[in-house]
Amino acid sequence: MITPEQANKLAEYDSVVSVFESKISKLHTTHSWDFLRLNPVYDENHVALDFTSNVIVGVIDSGNTPLMLSCFSLIWIIQSLTSHCFSGVWPESESFNDYGLGPVPEKFKGECVTGDNFTLANCNKKIIGARFYPKGFEAEFGPLEDFNKIFFRSARDNDGHGTHIASTIAGRSVANVSLFGMAKGIARGGAPSARLAIYKTCWFGFCSDADILSAVDDAIHDGVDILSLSLGTEPPQPIYFEDAISVGAFHAFQNGILVSASAGNSVLPRTACNVAPWILTVAASTVDREFSSNIHLGNSKILKVKFQAQTMYKYI
Numbered sequence: 001m002i003t004p005e006q007a008n009k010l011a012e013y014d015s016v017v018s019v020f021e022s023k024i025s026k027l028h029t030t031h032s033w034d035f036l037r038l039n040p041v042y043d044e045n046h047v048a049l050d051f052t053s054n055v056i057v058g059v060i061d062s063g064n065t066p067l068m069l070s071c072f073s074l075i076w077i078i079q080s081l082t083s084h085c086f087s088g089v090w091p092e093s094e095s096f097n098d099y100g101l102g103p104v105p106e107k108f109k110g111e112c113v114t115g116d117n118f119t120l121a122n123c124n125k126k127i128i129g130a131r132f133y134p135k136g137f138e139a140e141f142g143p144l145e146d147f148n149k150i151f152f153r154s155a156r157d158n159d160g161h162g163t164h165i166a167s168t169i170a171g172r173s174v175a176n177v178s179l180f181g182m183a184k185g186i187a188r189g190g191a192p193s194a195r196l197a198i199y200k201t202c203w204f205g206f207c208s209d210a211d212i213l214s215a216v217d218d219a220i221h222d223g224v225d226i227l228s229l230s231l232g233t234e235p236p237q238p239i240y241f242e243d244a245i246s247v248g249a250f251h252a253f254q255n256g257i258l259v260s261a262s263a264g265n266s267v268l269p270r271t272a273c274n275v276a277p278w279i280l281t282v283a284a285s286t287v288d289r290e291f292s293s294n295i296h297l298g299n300s301k302i303l304k305v306k307f308q309a310q311t312m313y314k315y316i
Contacts, residue, residue: 001139001210020242022136022209025231027062027161027202053193054105056128057169058224058257060215061162061231062088062202088132088157088200091122095171098125101193110197110222115154122156126172129197130155131218136210137203147204155200162200165230170194197224207231209244216248220255227252229261235271246276253278 001022002010011019089096103125110129112120123130132155134144144151150158157163171189178184199215201207212231219227229245240246249259261274263283275281295303 018241018247020244020247022140022244023233023238024140025202025207025209025212025233025245027205027207027231052191053101053195055191055194055226056105056108056197056222056224057166057191057194057226057228058129058197058199058219058222059089059162059166059169060199060201060212060219060227060229061165062157062159062200062205088152088155088162088202089127089130089166089196089198090157090160090163091118091124091127091130093163093167093171094174095167095187095189096124096126096196097172099172101125101195104128105195105223107223108195108197110218110224113155116152116156118152118154118156126170126196127198128195129222130200131198131215132200133208133211133214134203136201136208136212136214137206139210140208141206144203149204151203155198157200159205161202161205161230162198165228166196166198169228170196197222202231212244213248216252220252220257224257227257227259229259229274232262232264232273235264235266235268235273237273237275240276243276245274246279249274249276249279 007019007021010016105128108128111131112123112127112129113131114120115132118130132153134153138144141147144153152158167187167189169189170191170193171187172192173186173188175186176184177187197219199219201211201215212229216227227249232245233243237243238246240250245261249261252259258280259278260280260282263272263274263281272281272283290306292304292306295305297303
């Protein structure tokens, strides 16, 4: 990090467009595809012919970590559709298998950067790139090791957020998934044959602007088609010239990259973030689902309760 005096001096150069403080963003938090009537029929046997197989989605989030069952088995059915990125990934998940996919698109110029519990073997024709960015976070808060928490100094996810996001976007079709035996079915992402490039910028739920901009810059040069970010600053929305996501997204947009970012976790009015006009801002909305549960009373009676999802989401 540089001092305020150094920042002011740097801003005086004609070649410098702007200088602003690096702030900290937080991670944001499914039947959704049926509700949207998107890809109602998907034939896994013809995945290599699917036009989305040449689409590269850059996910900037918390990483990607091993999970033997589909990562959807715990989270697919309990959250609404959002598009996100930047915390890493669980590469061993069945959601990221590369069966039937063709070669990595020639346009991709990225790397599979190795690190803690993440080798070249963790990349394949599905996860085609992986990078991680701790420098900005450590400049702000100190070494990752000082937190005395489990983490991986690599693109491997340690909290599940990045894996959930990546699989929601482009997870392969995985059969027989459930939440502890409930809601069994097939889990898949919106574009099951799209490729994924993972950019881990978030550590312990927080993401440095400096790391986010580094990741966006790499993603542009790597040749991704779409960038997904499920993170943002505390409301209200900062002015665009001082907001790293807005600035980075603008440069990505200039290079023909669609940037999709979450609108935030707050349900209160005027709290949406990532609302720059060159960003596709994604927020929770109503869904046509019903949640059922049994309440066991002390007198051995059982009450069957149903809750309409529209009530849950109408204020978000």
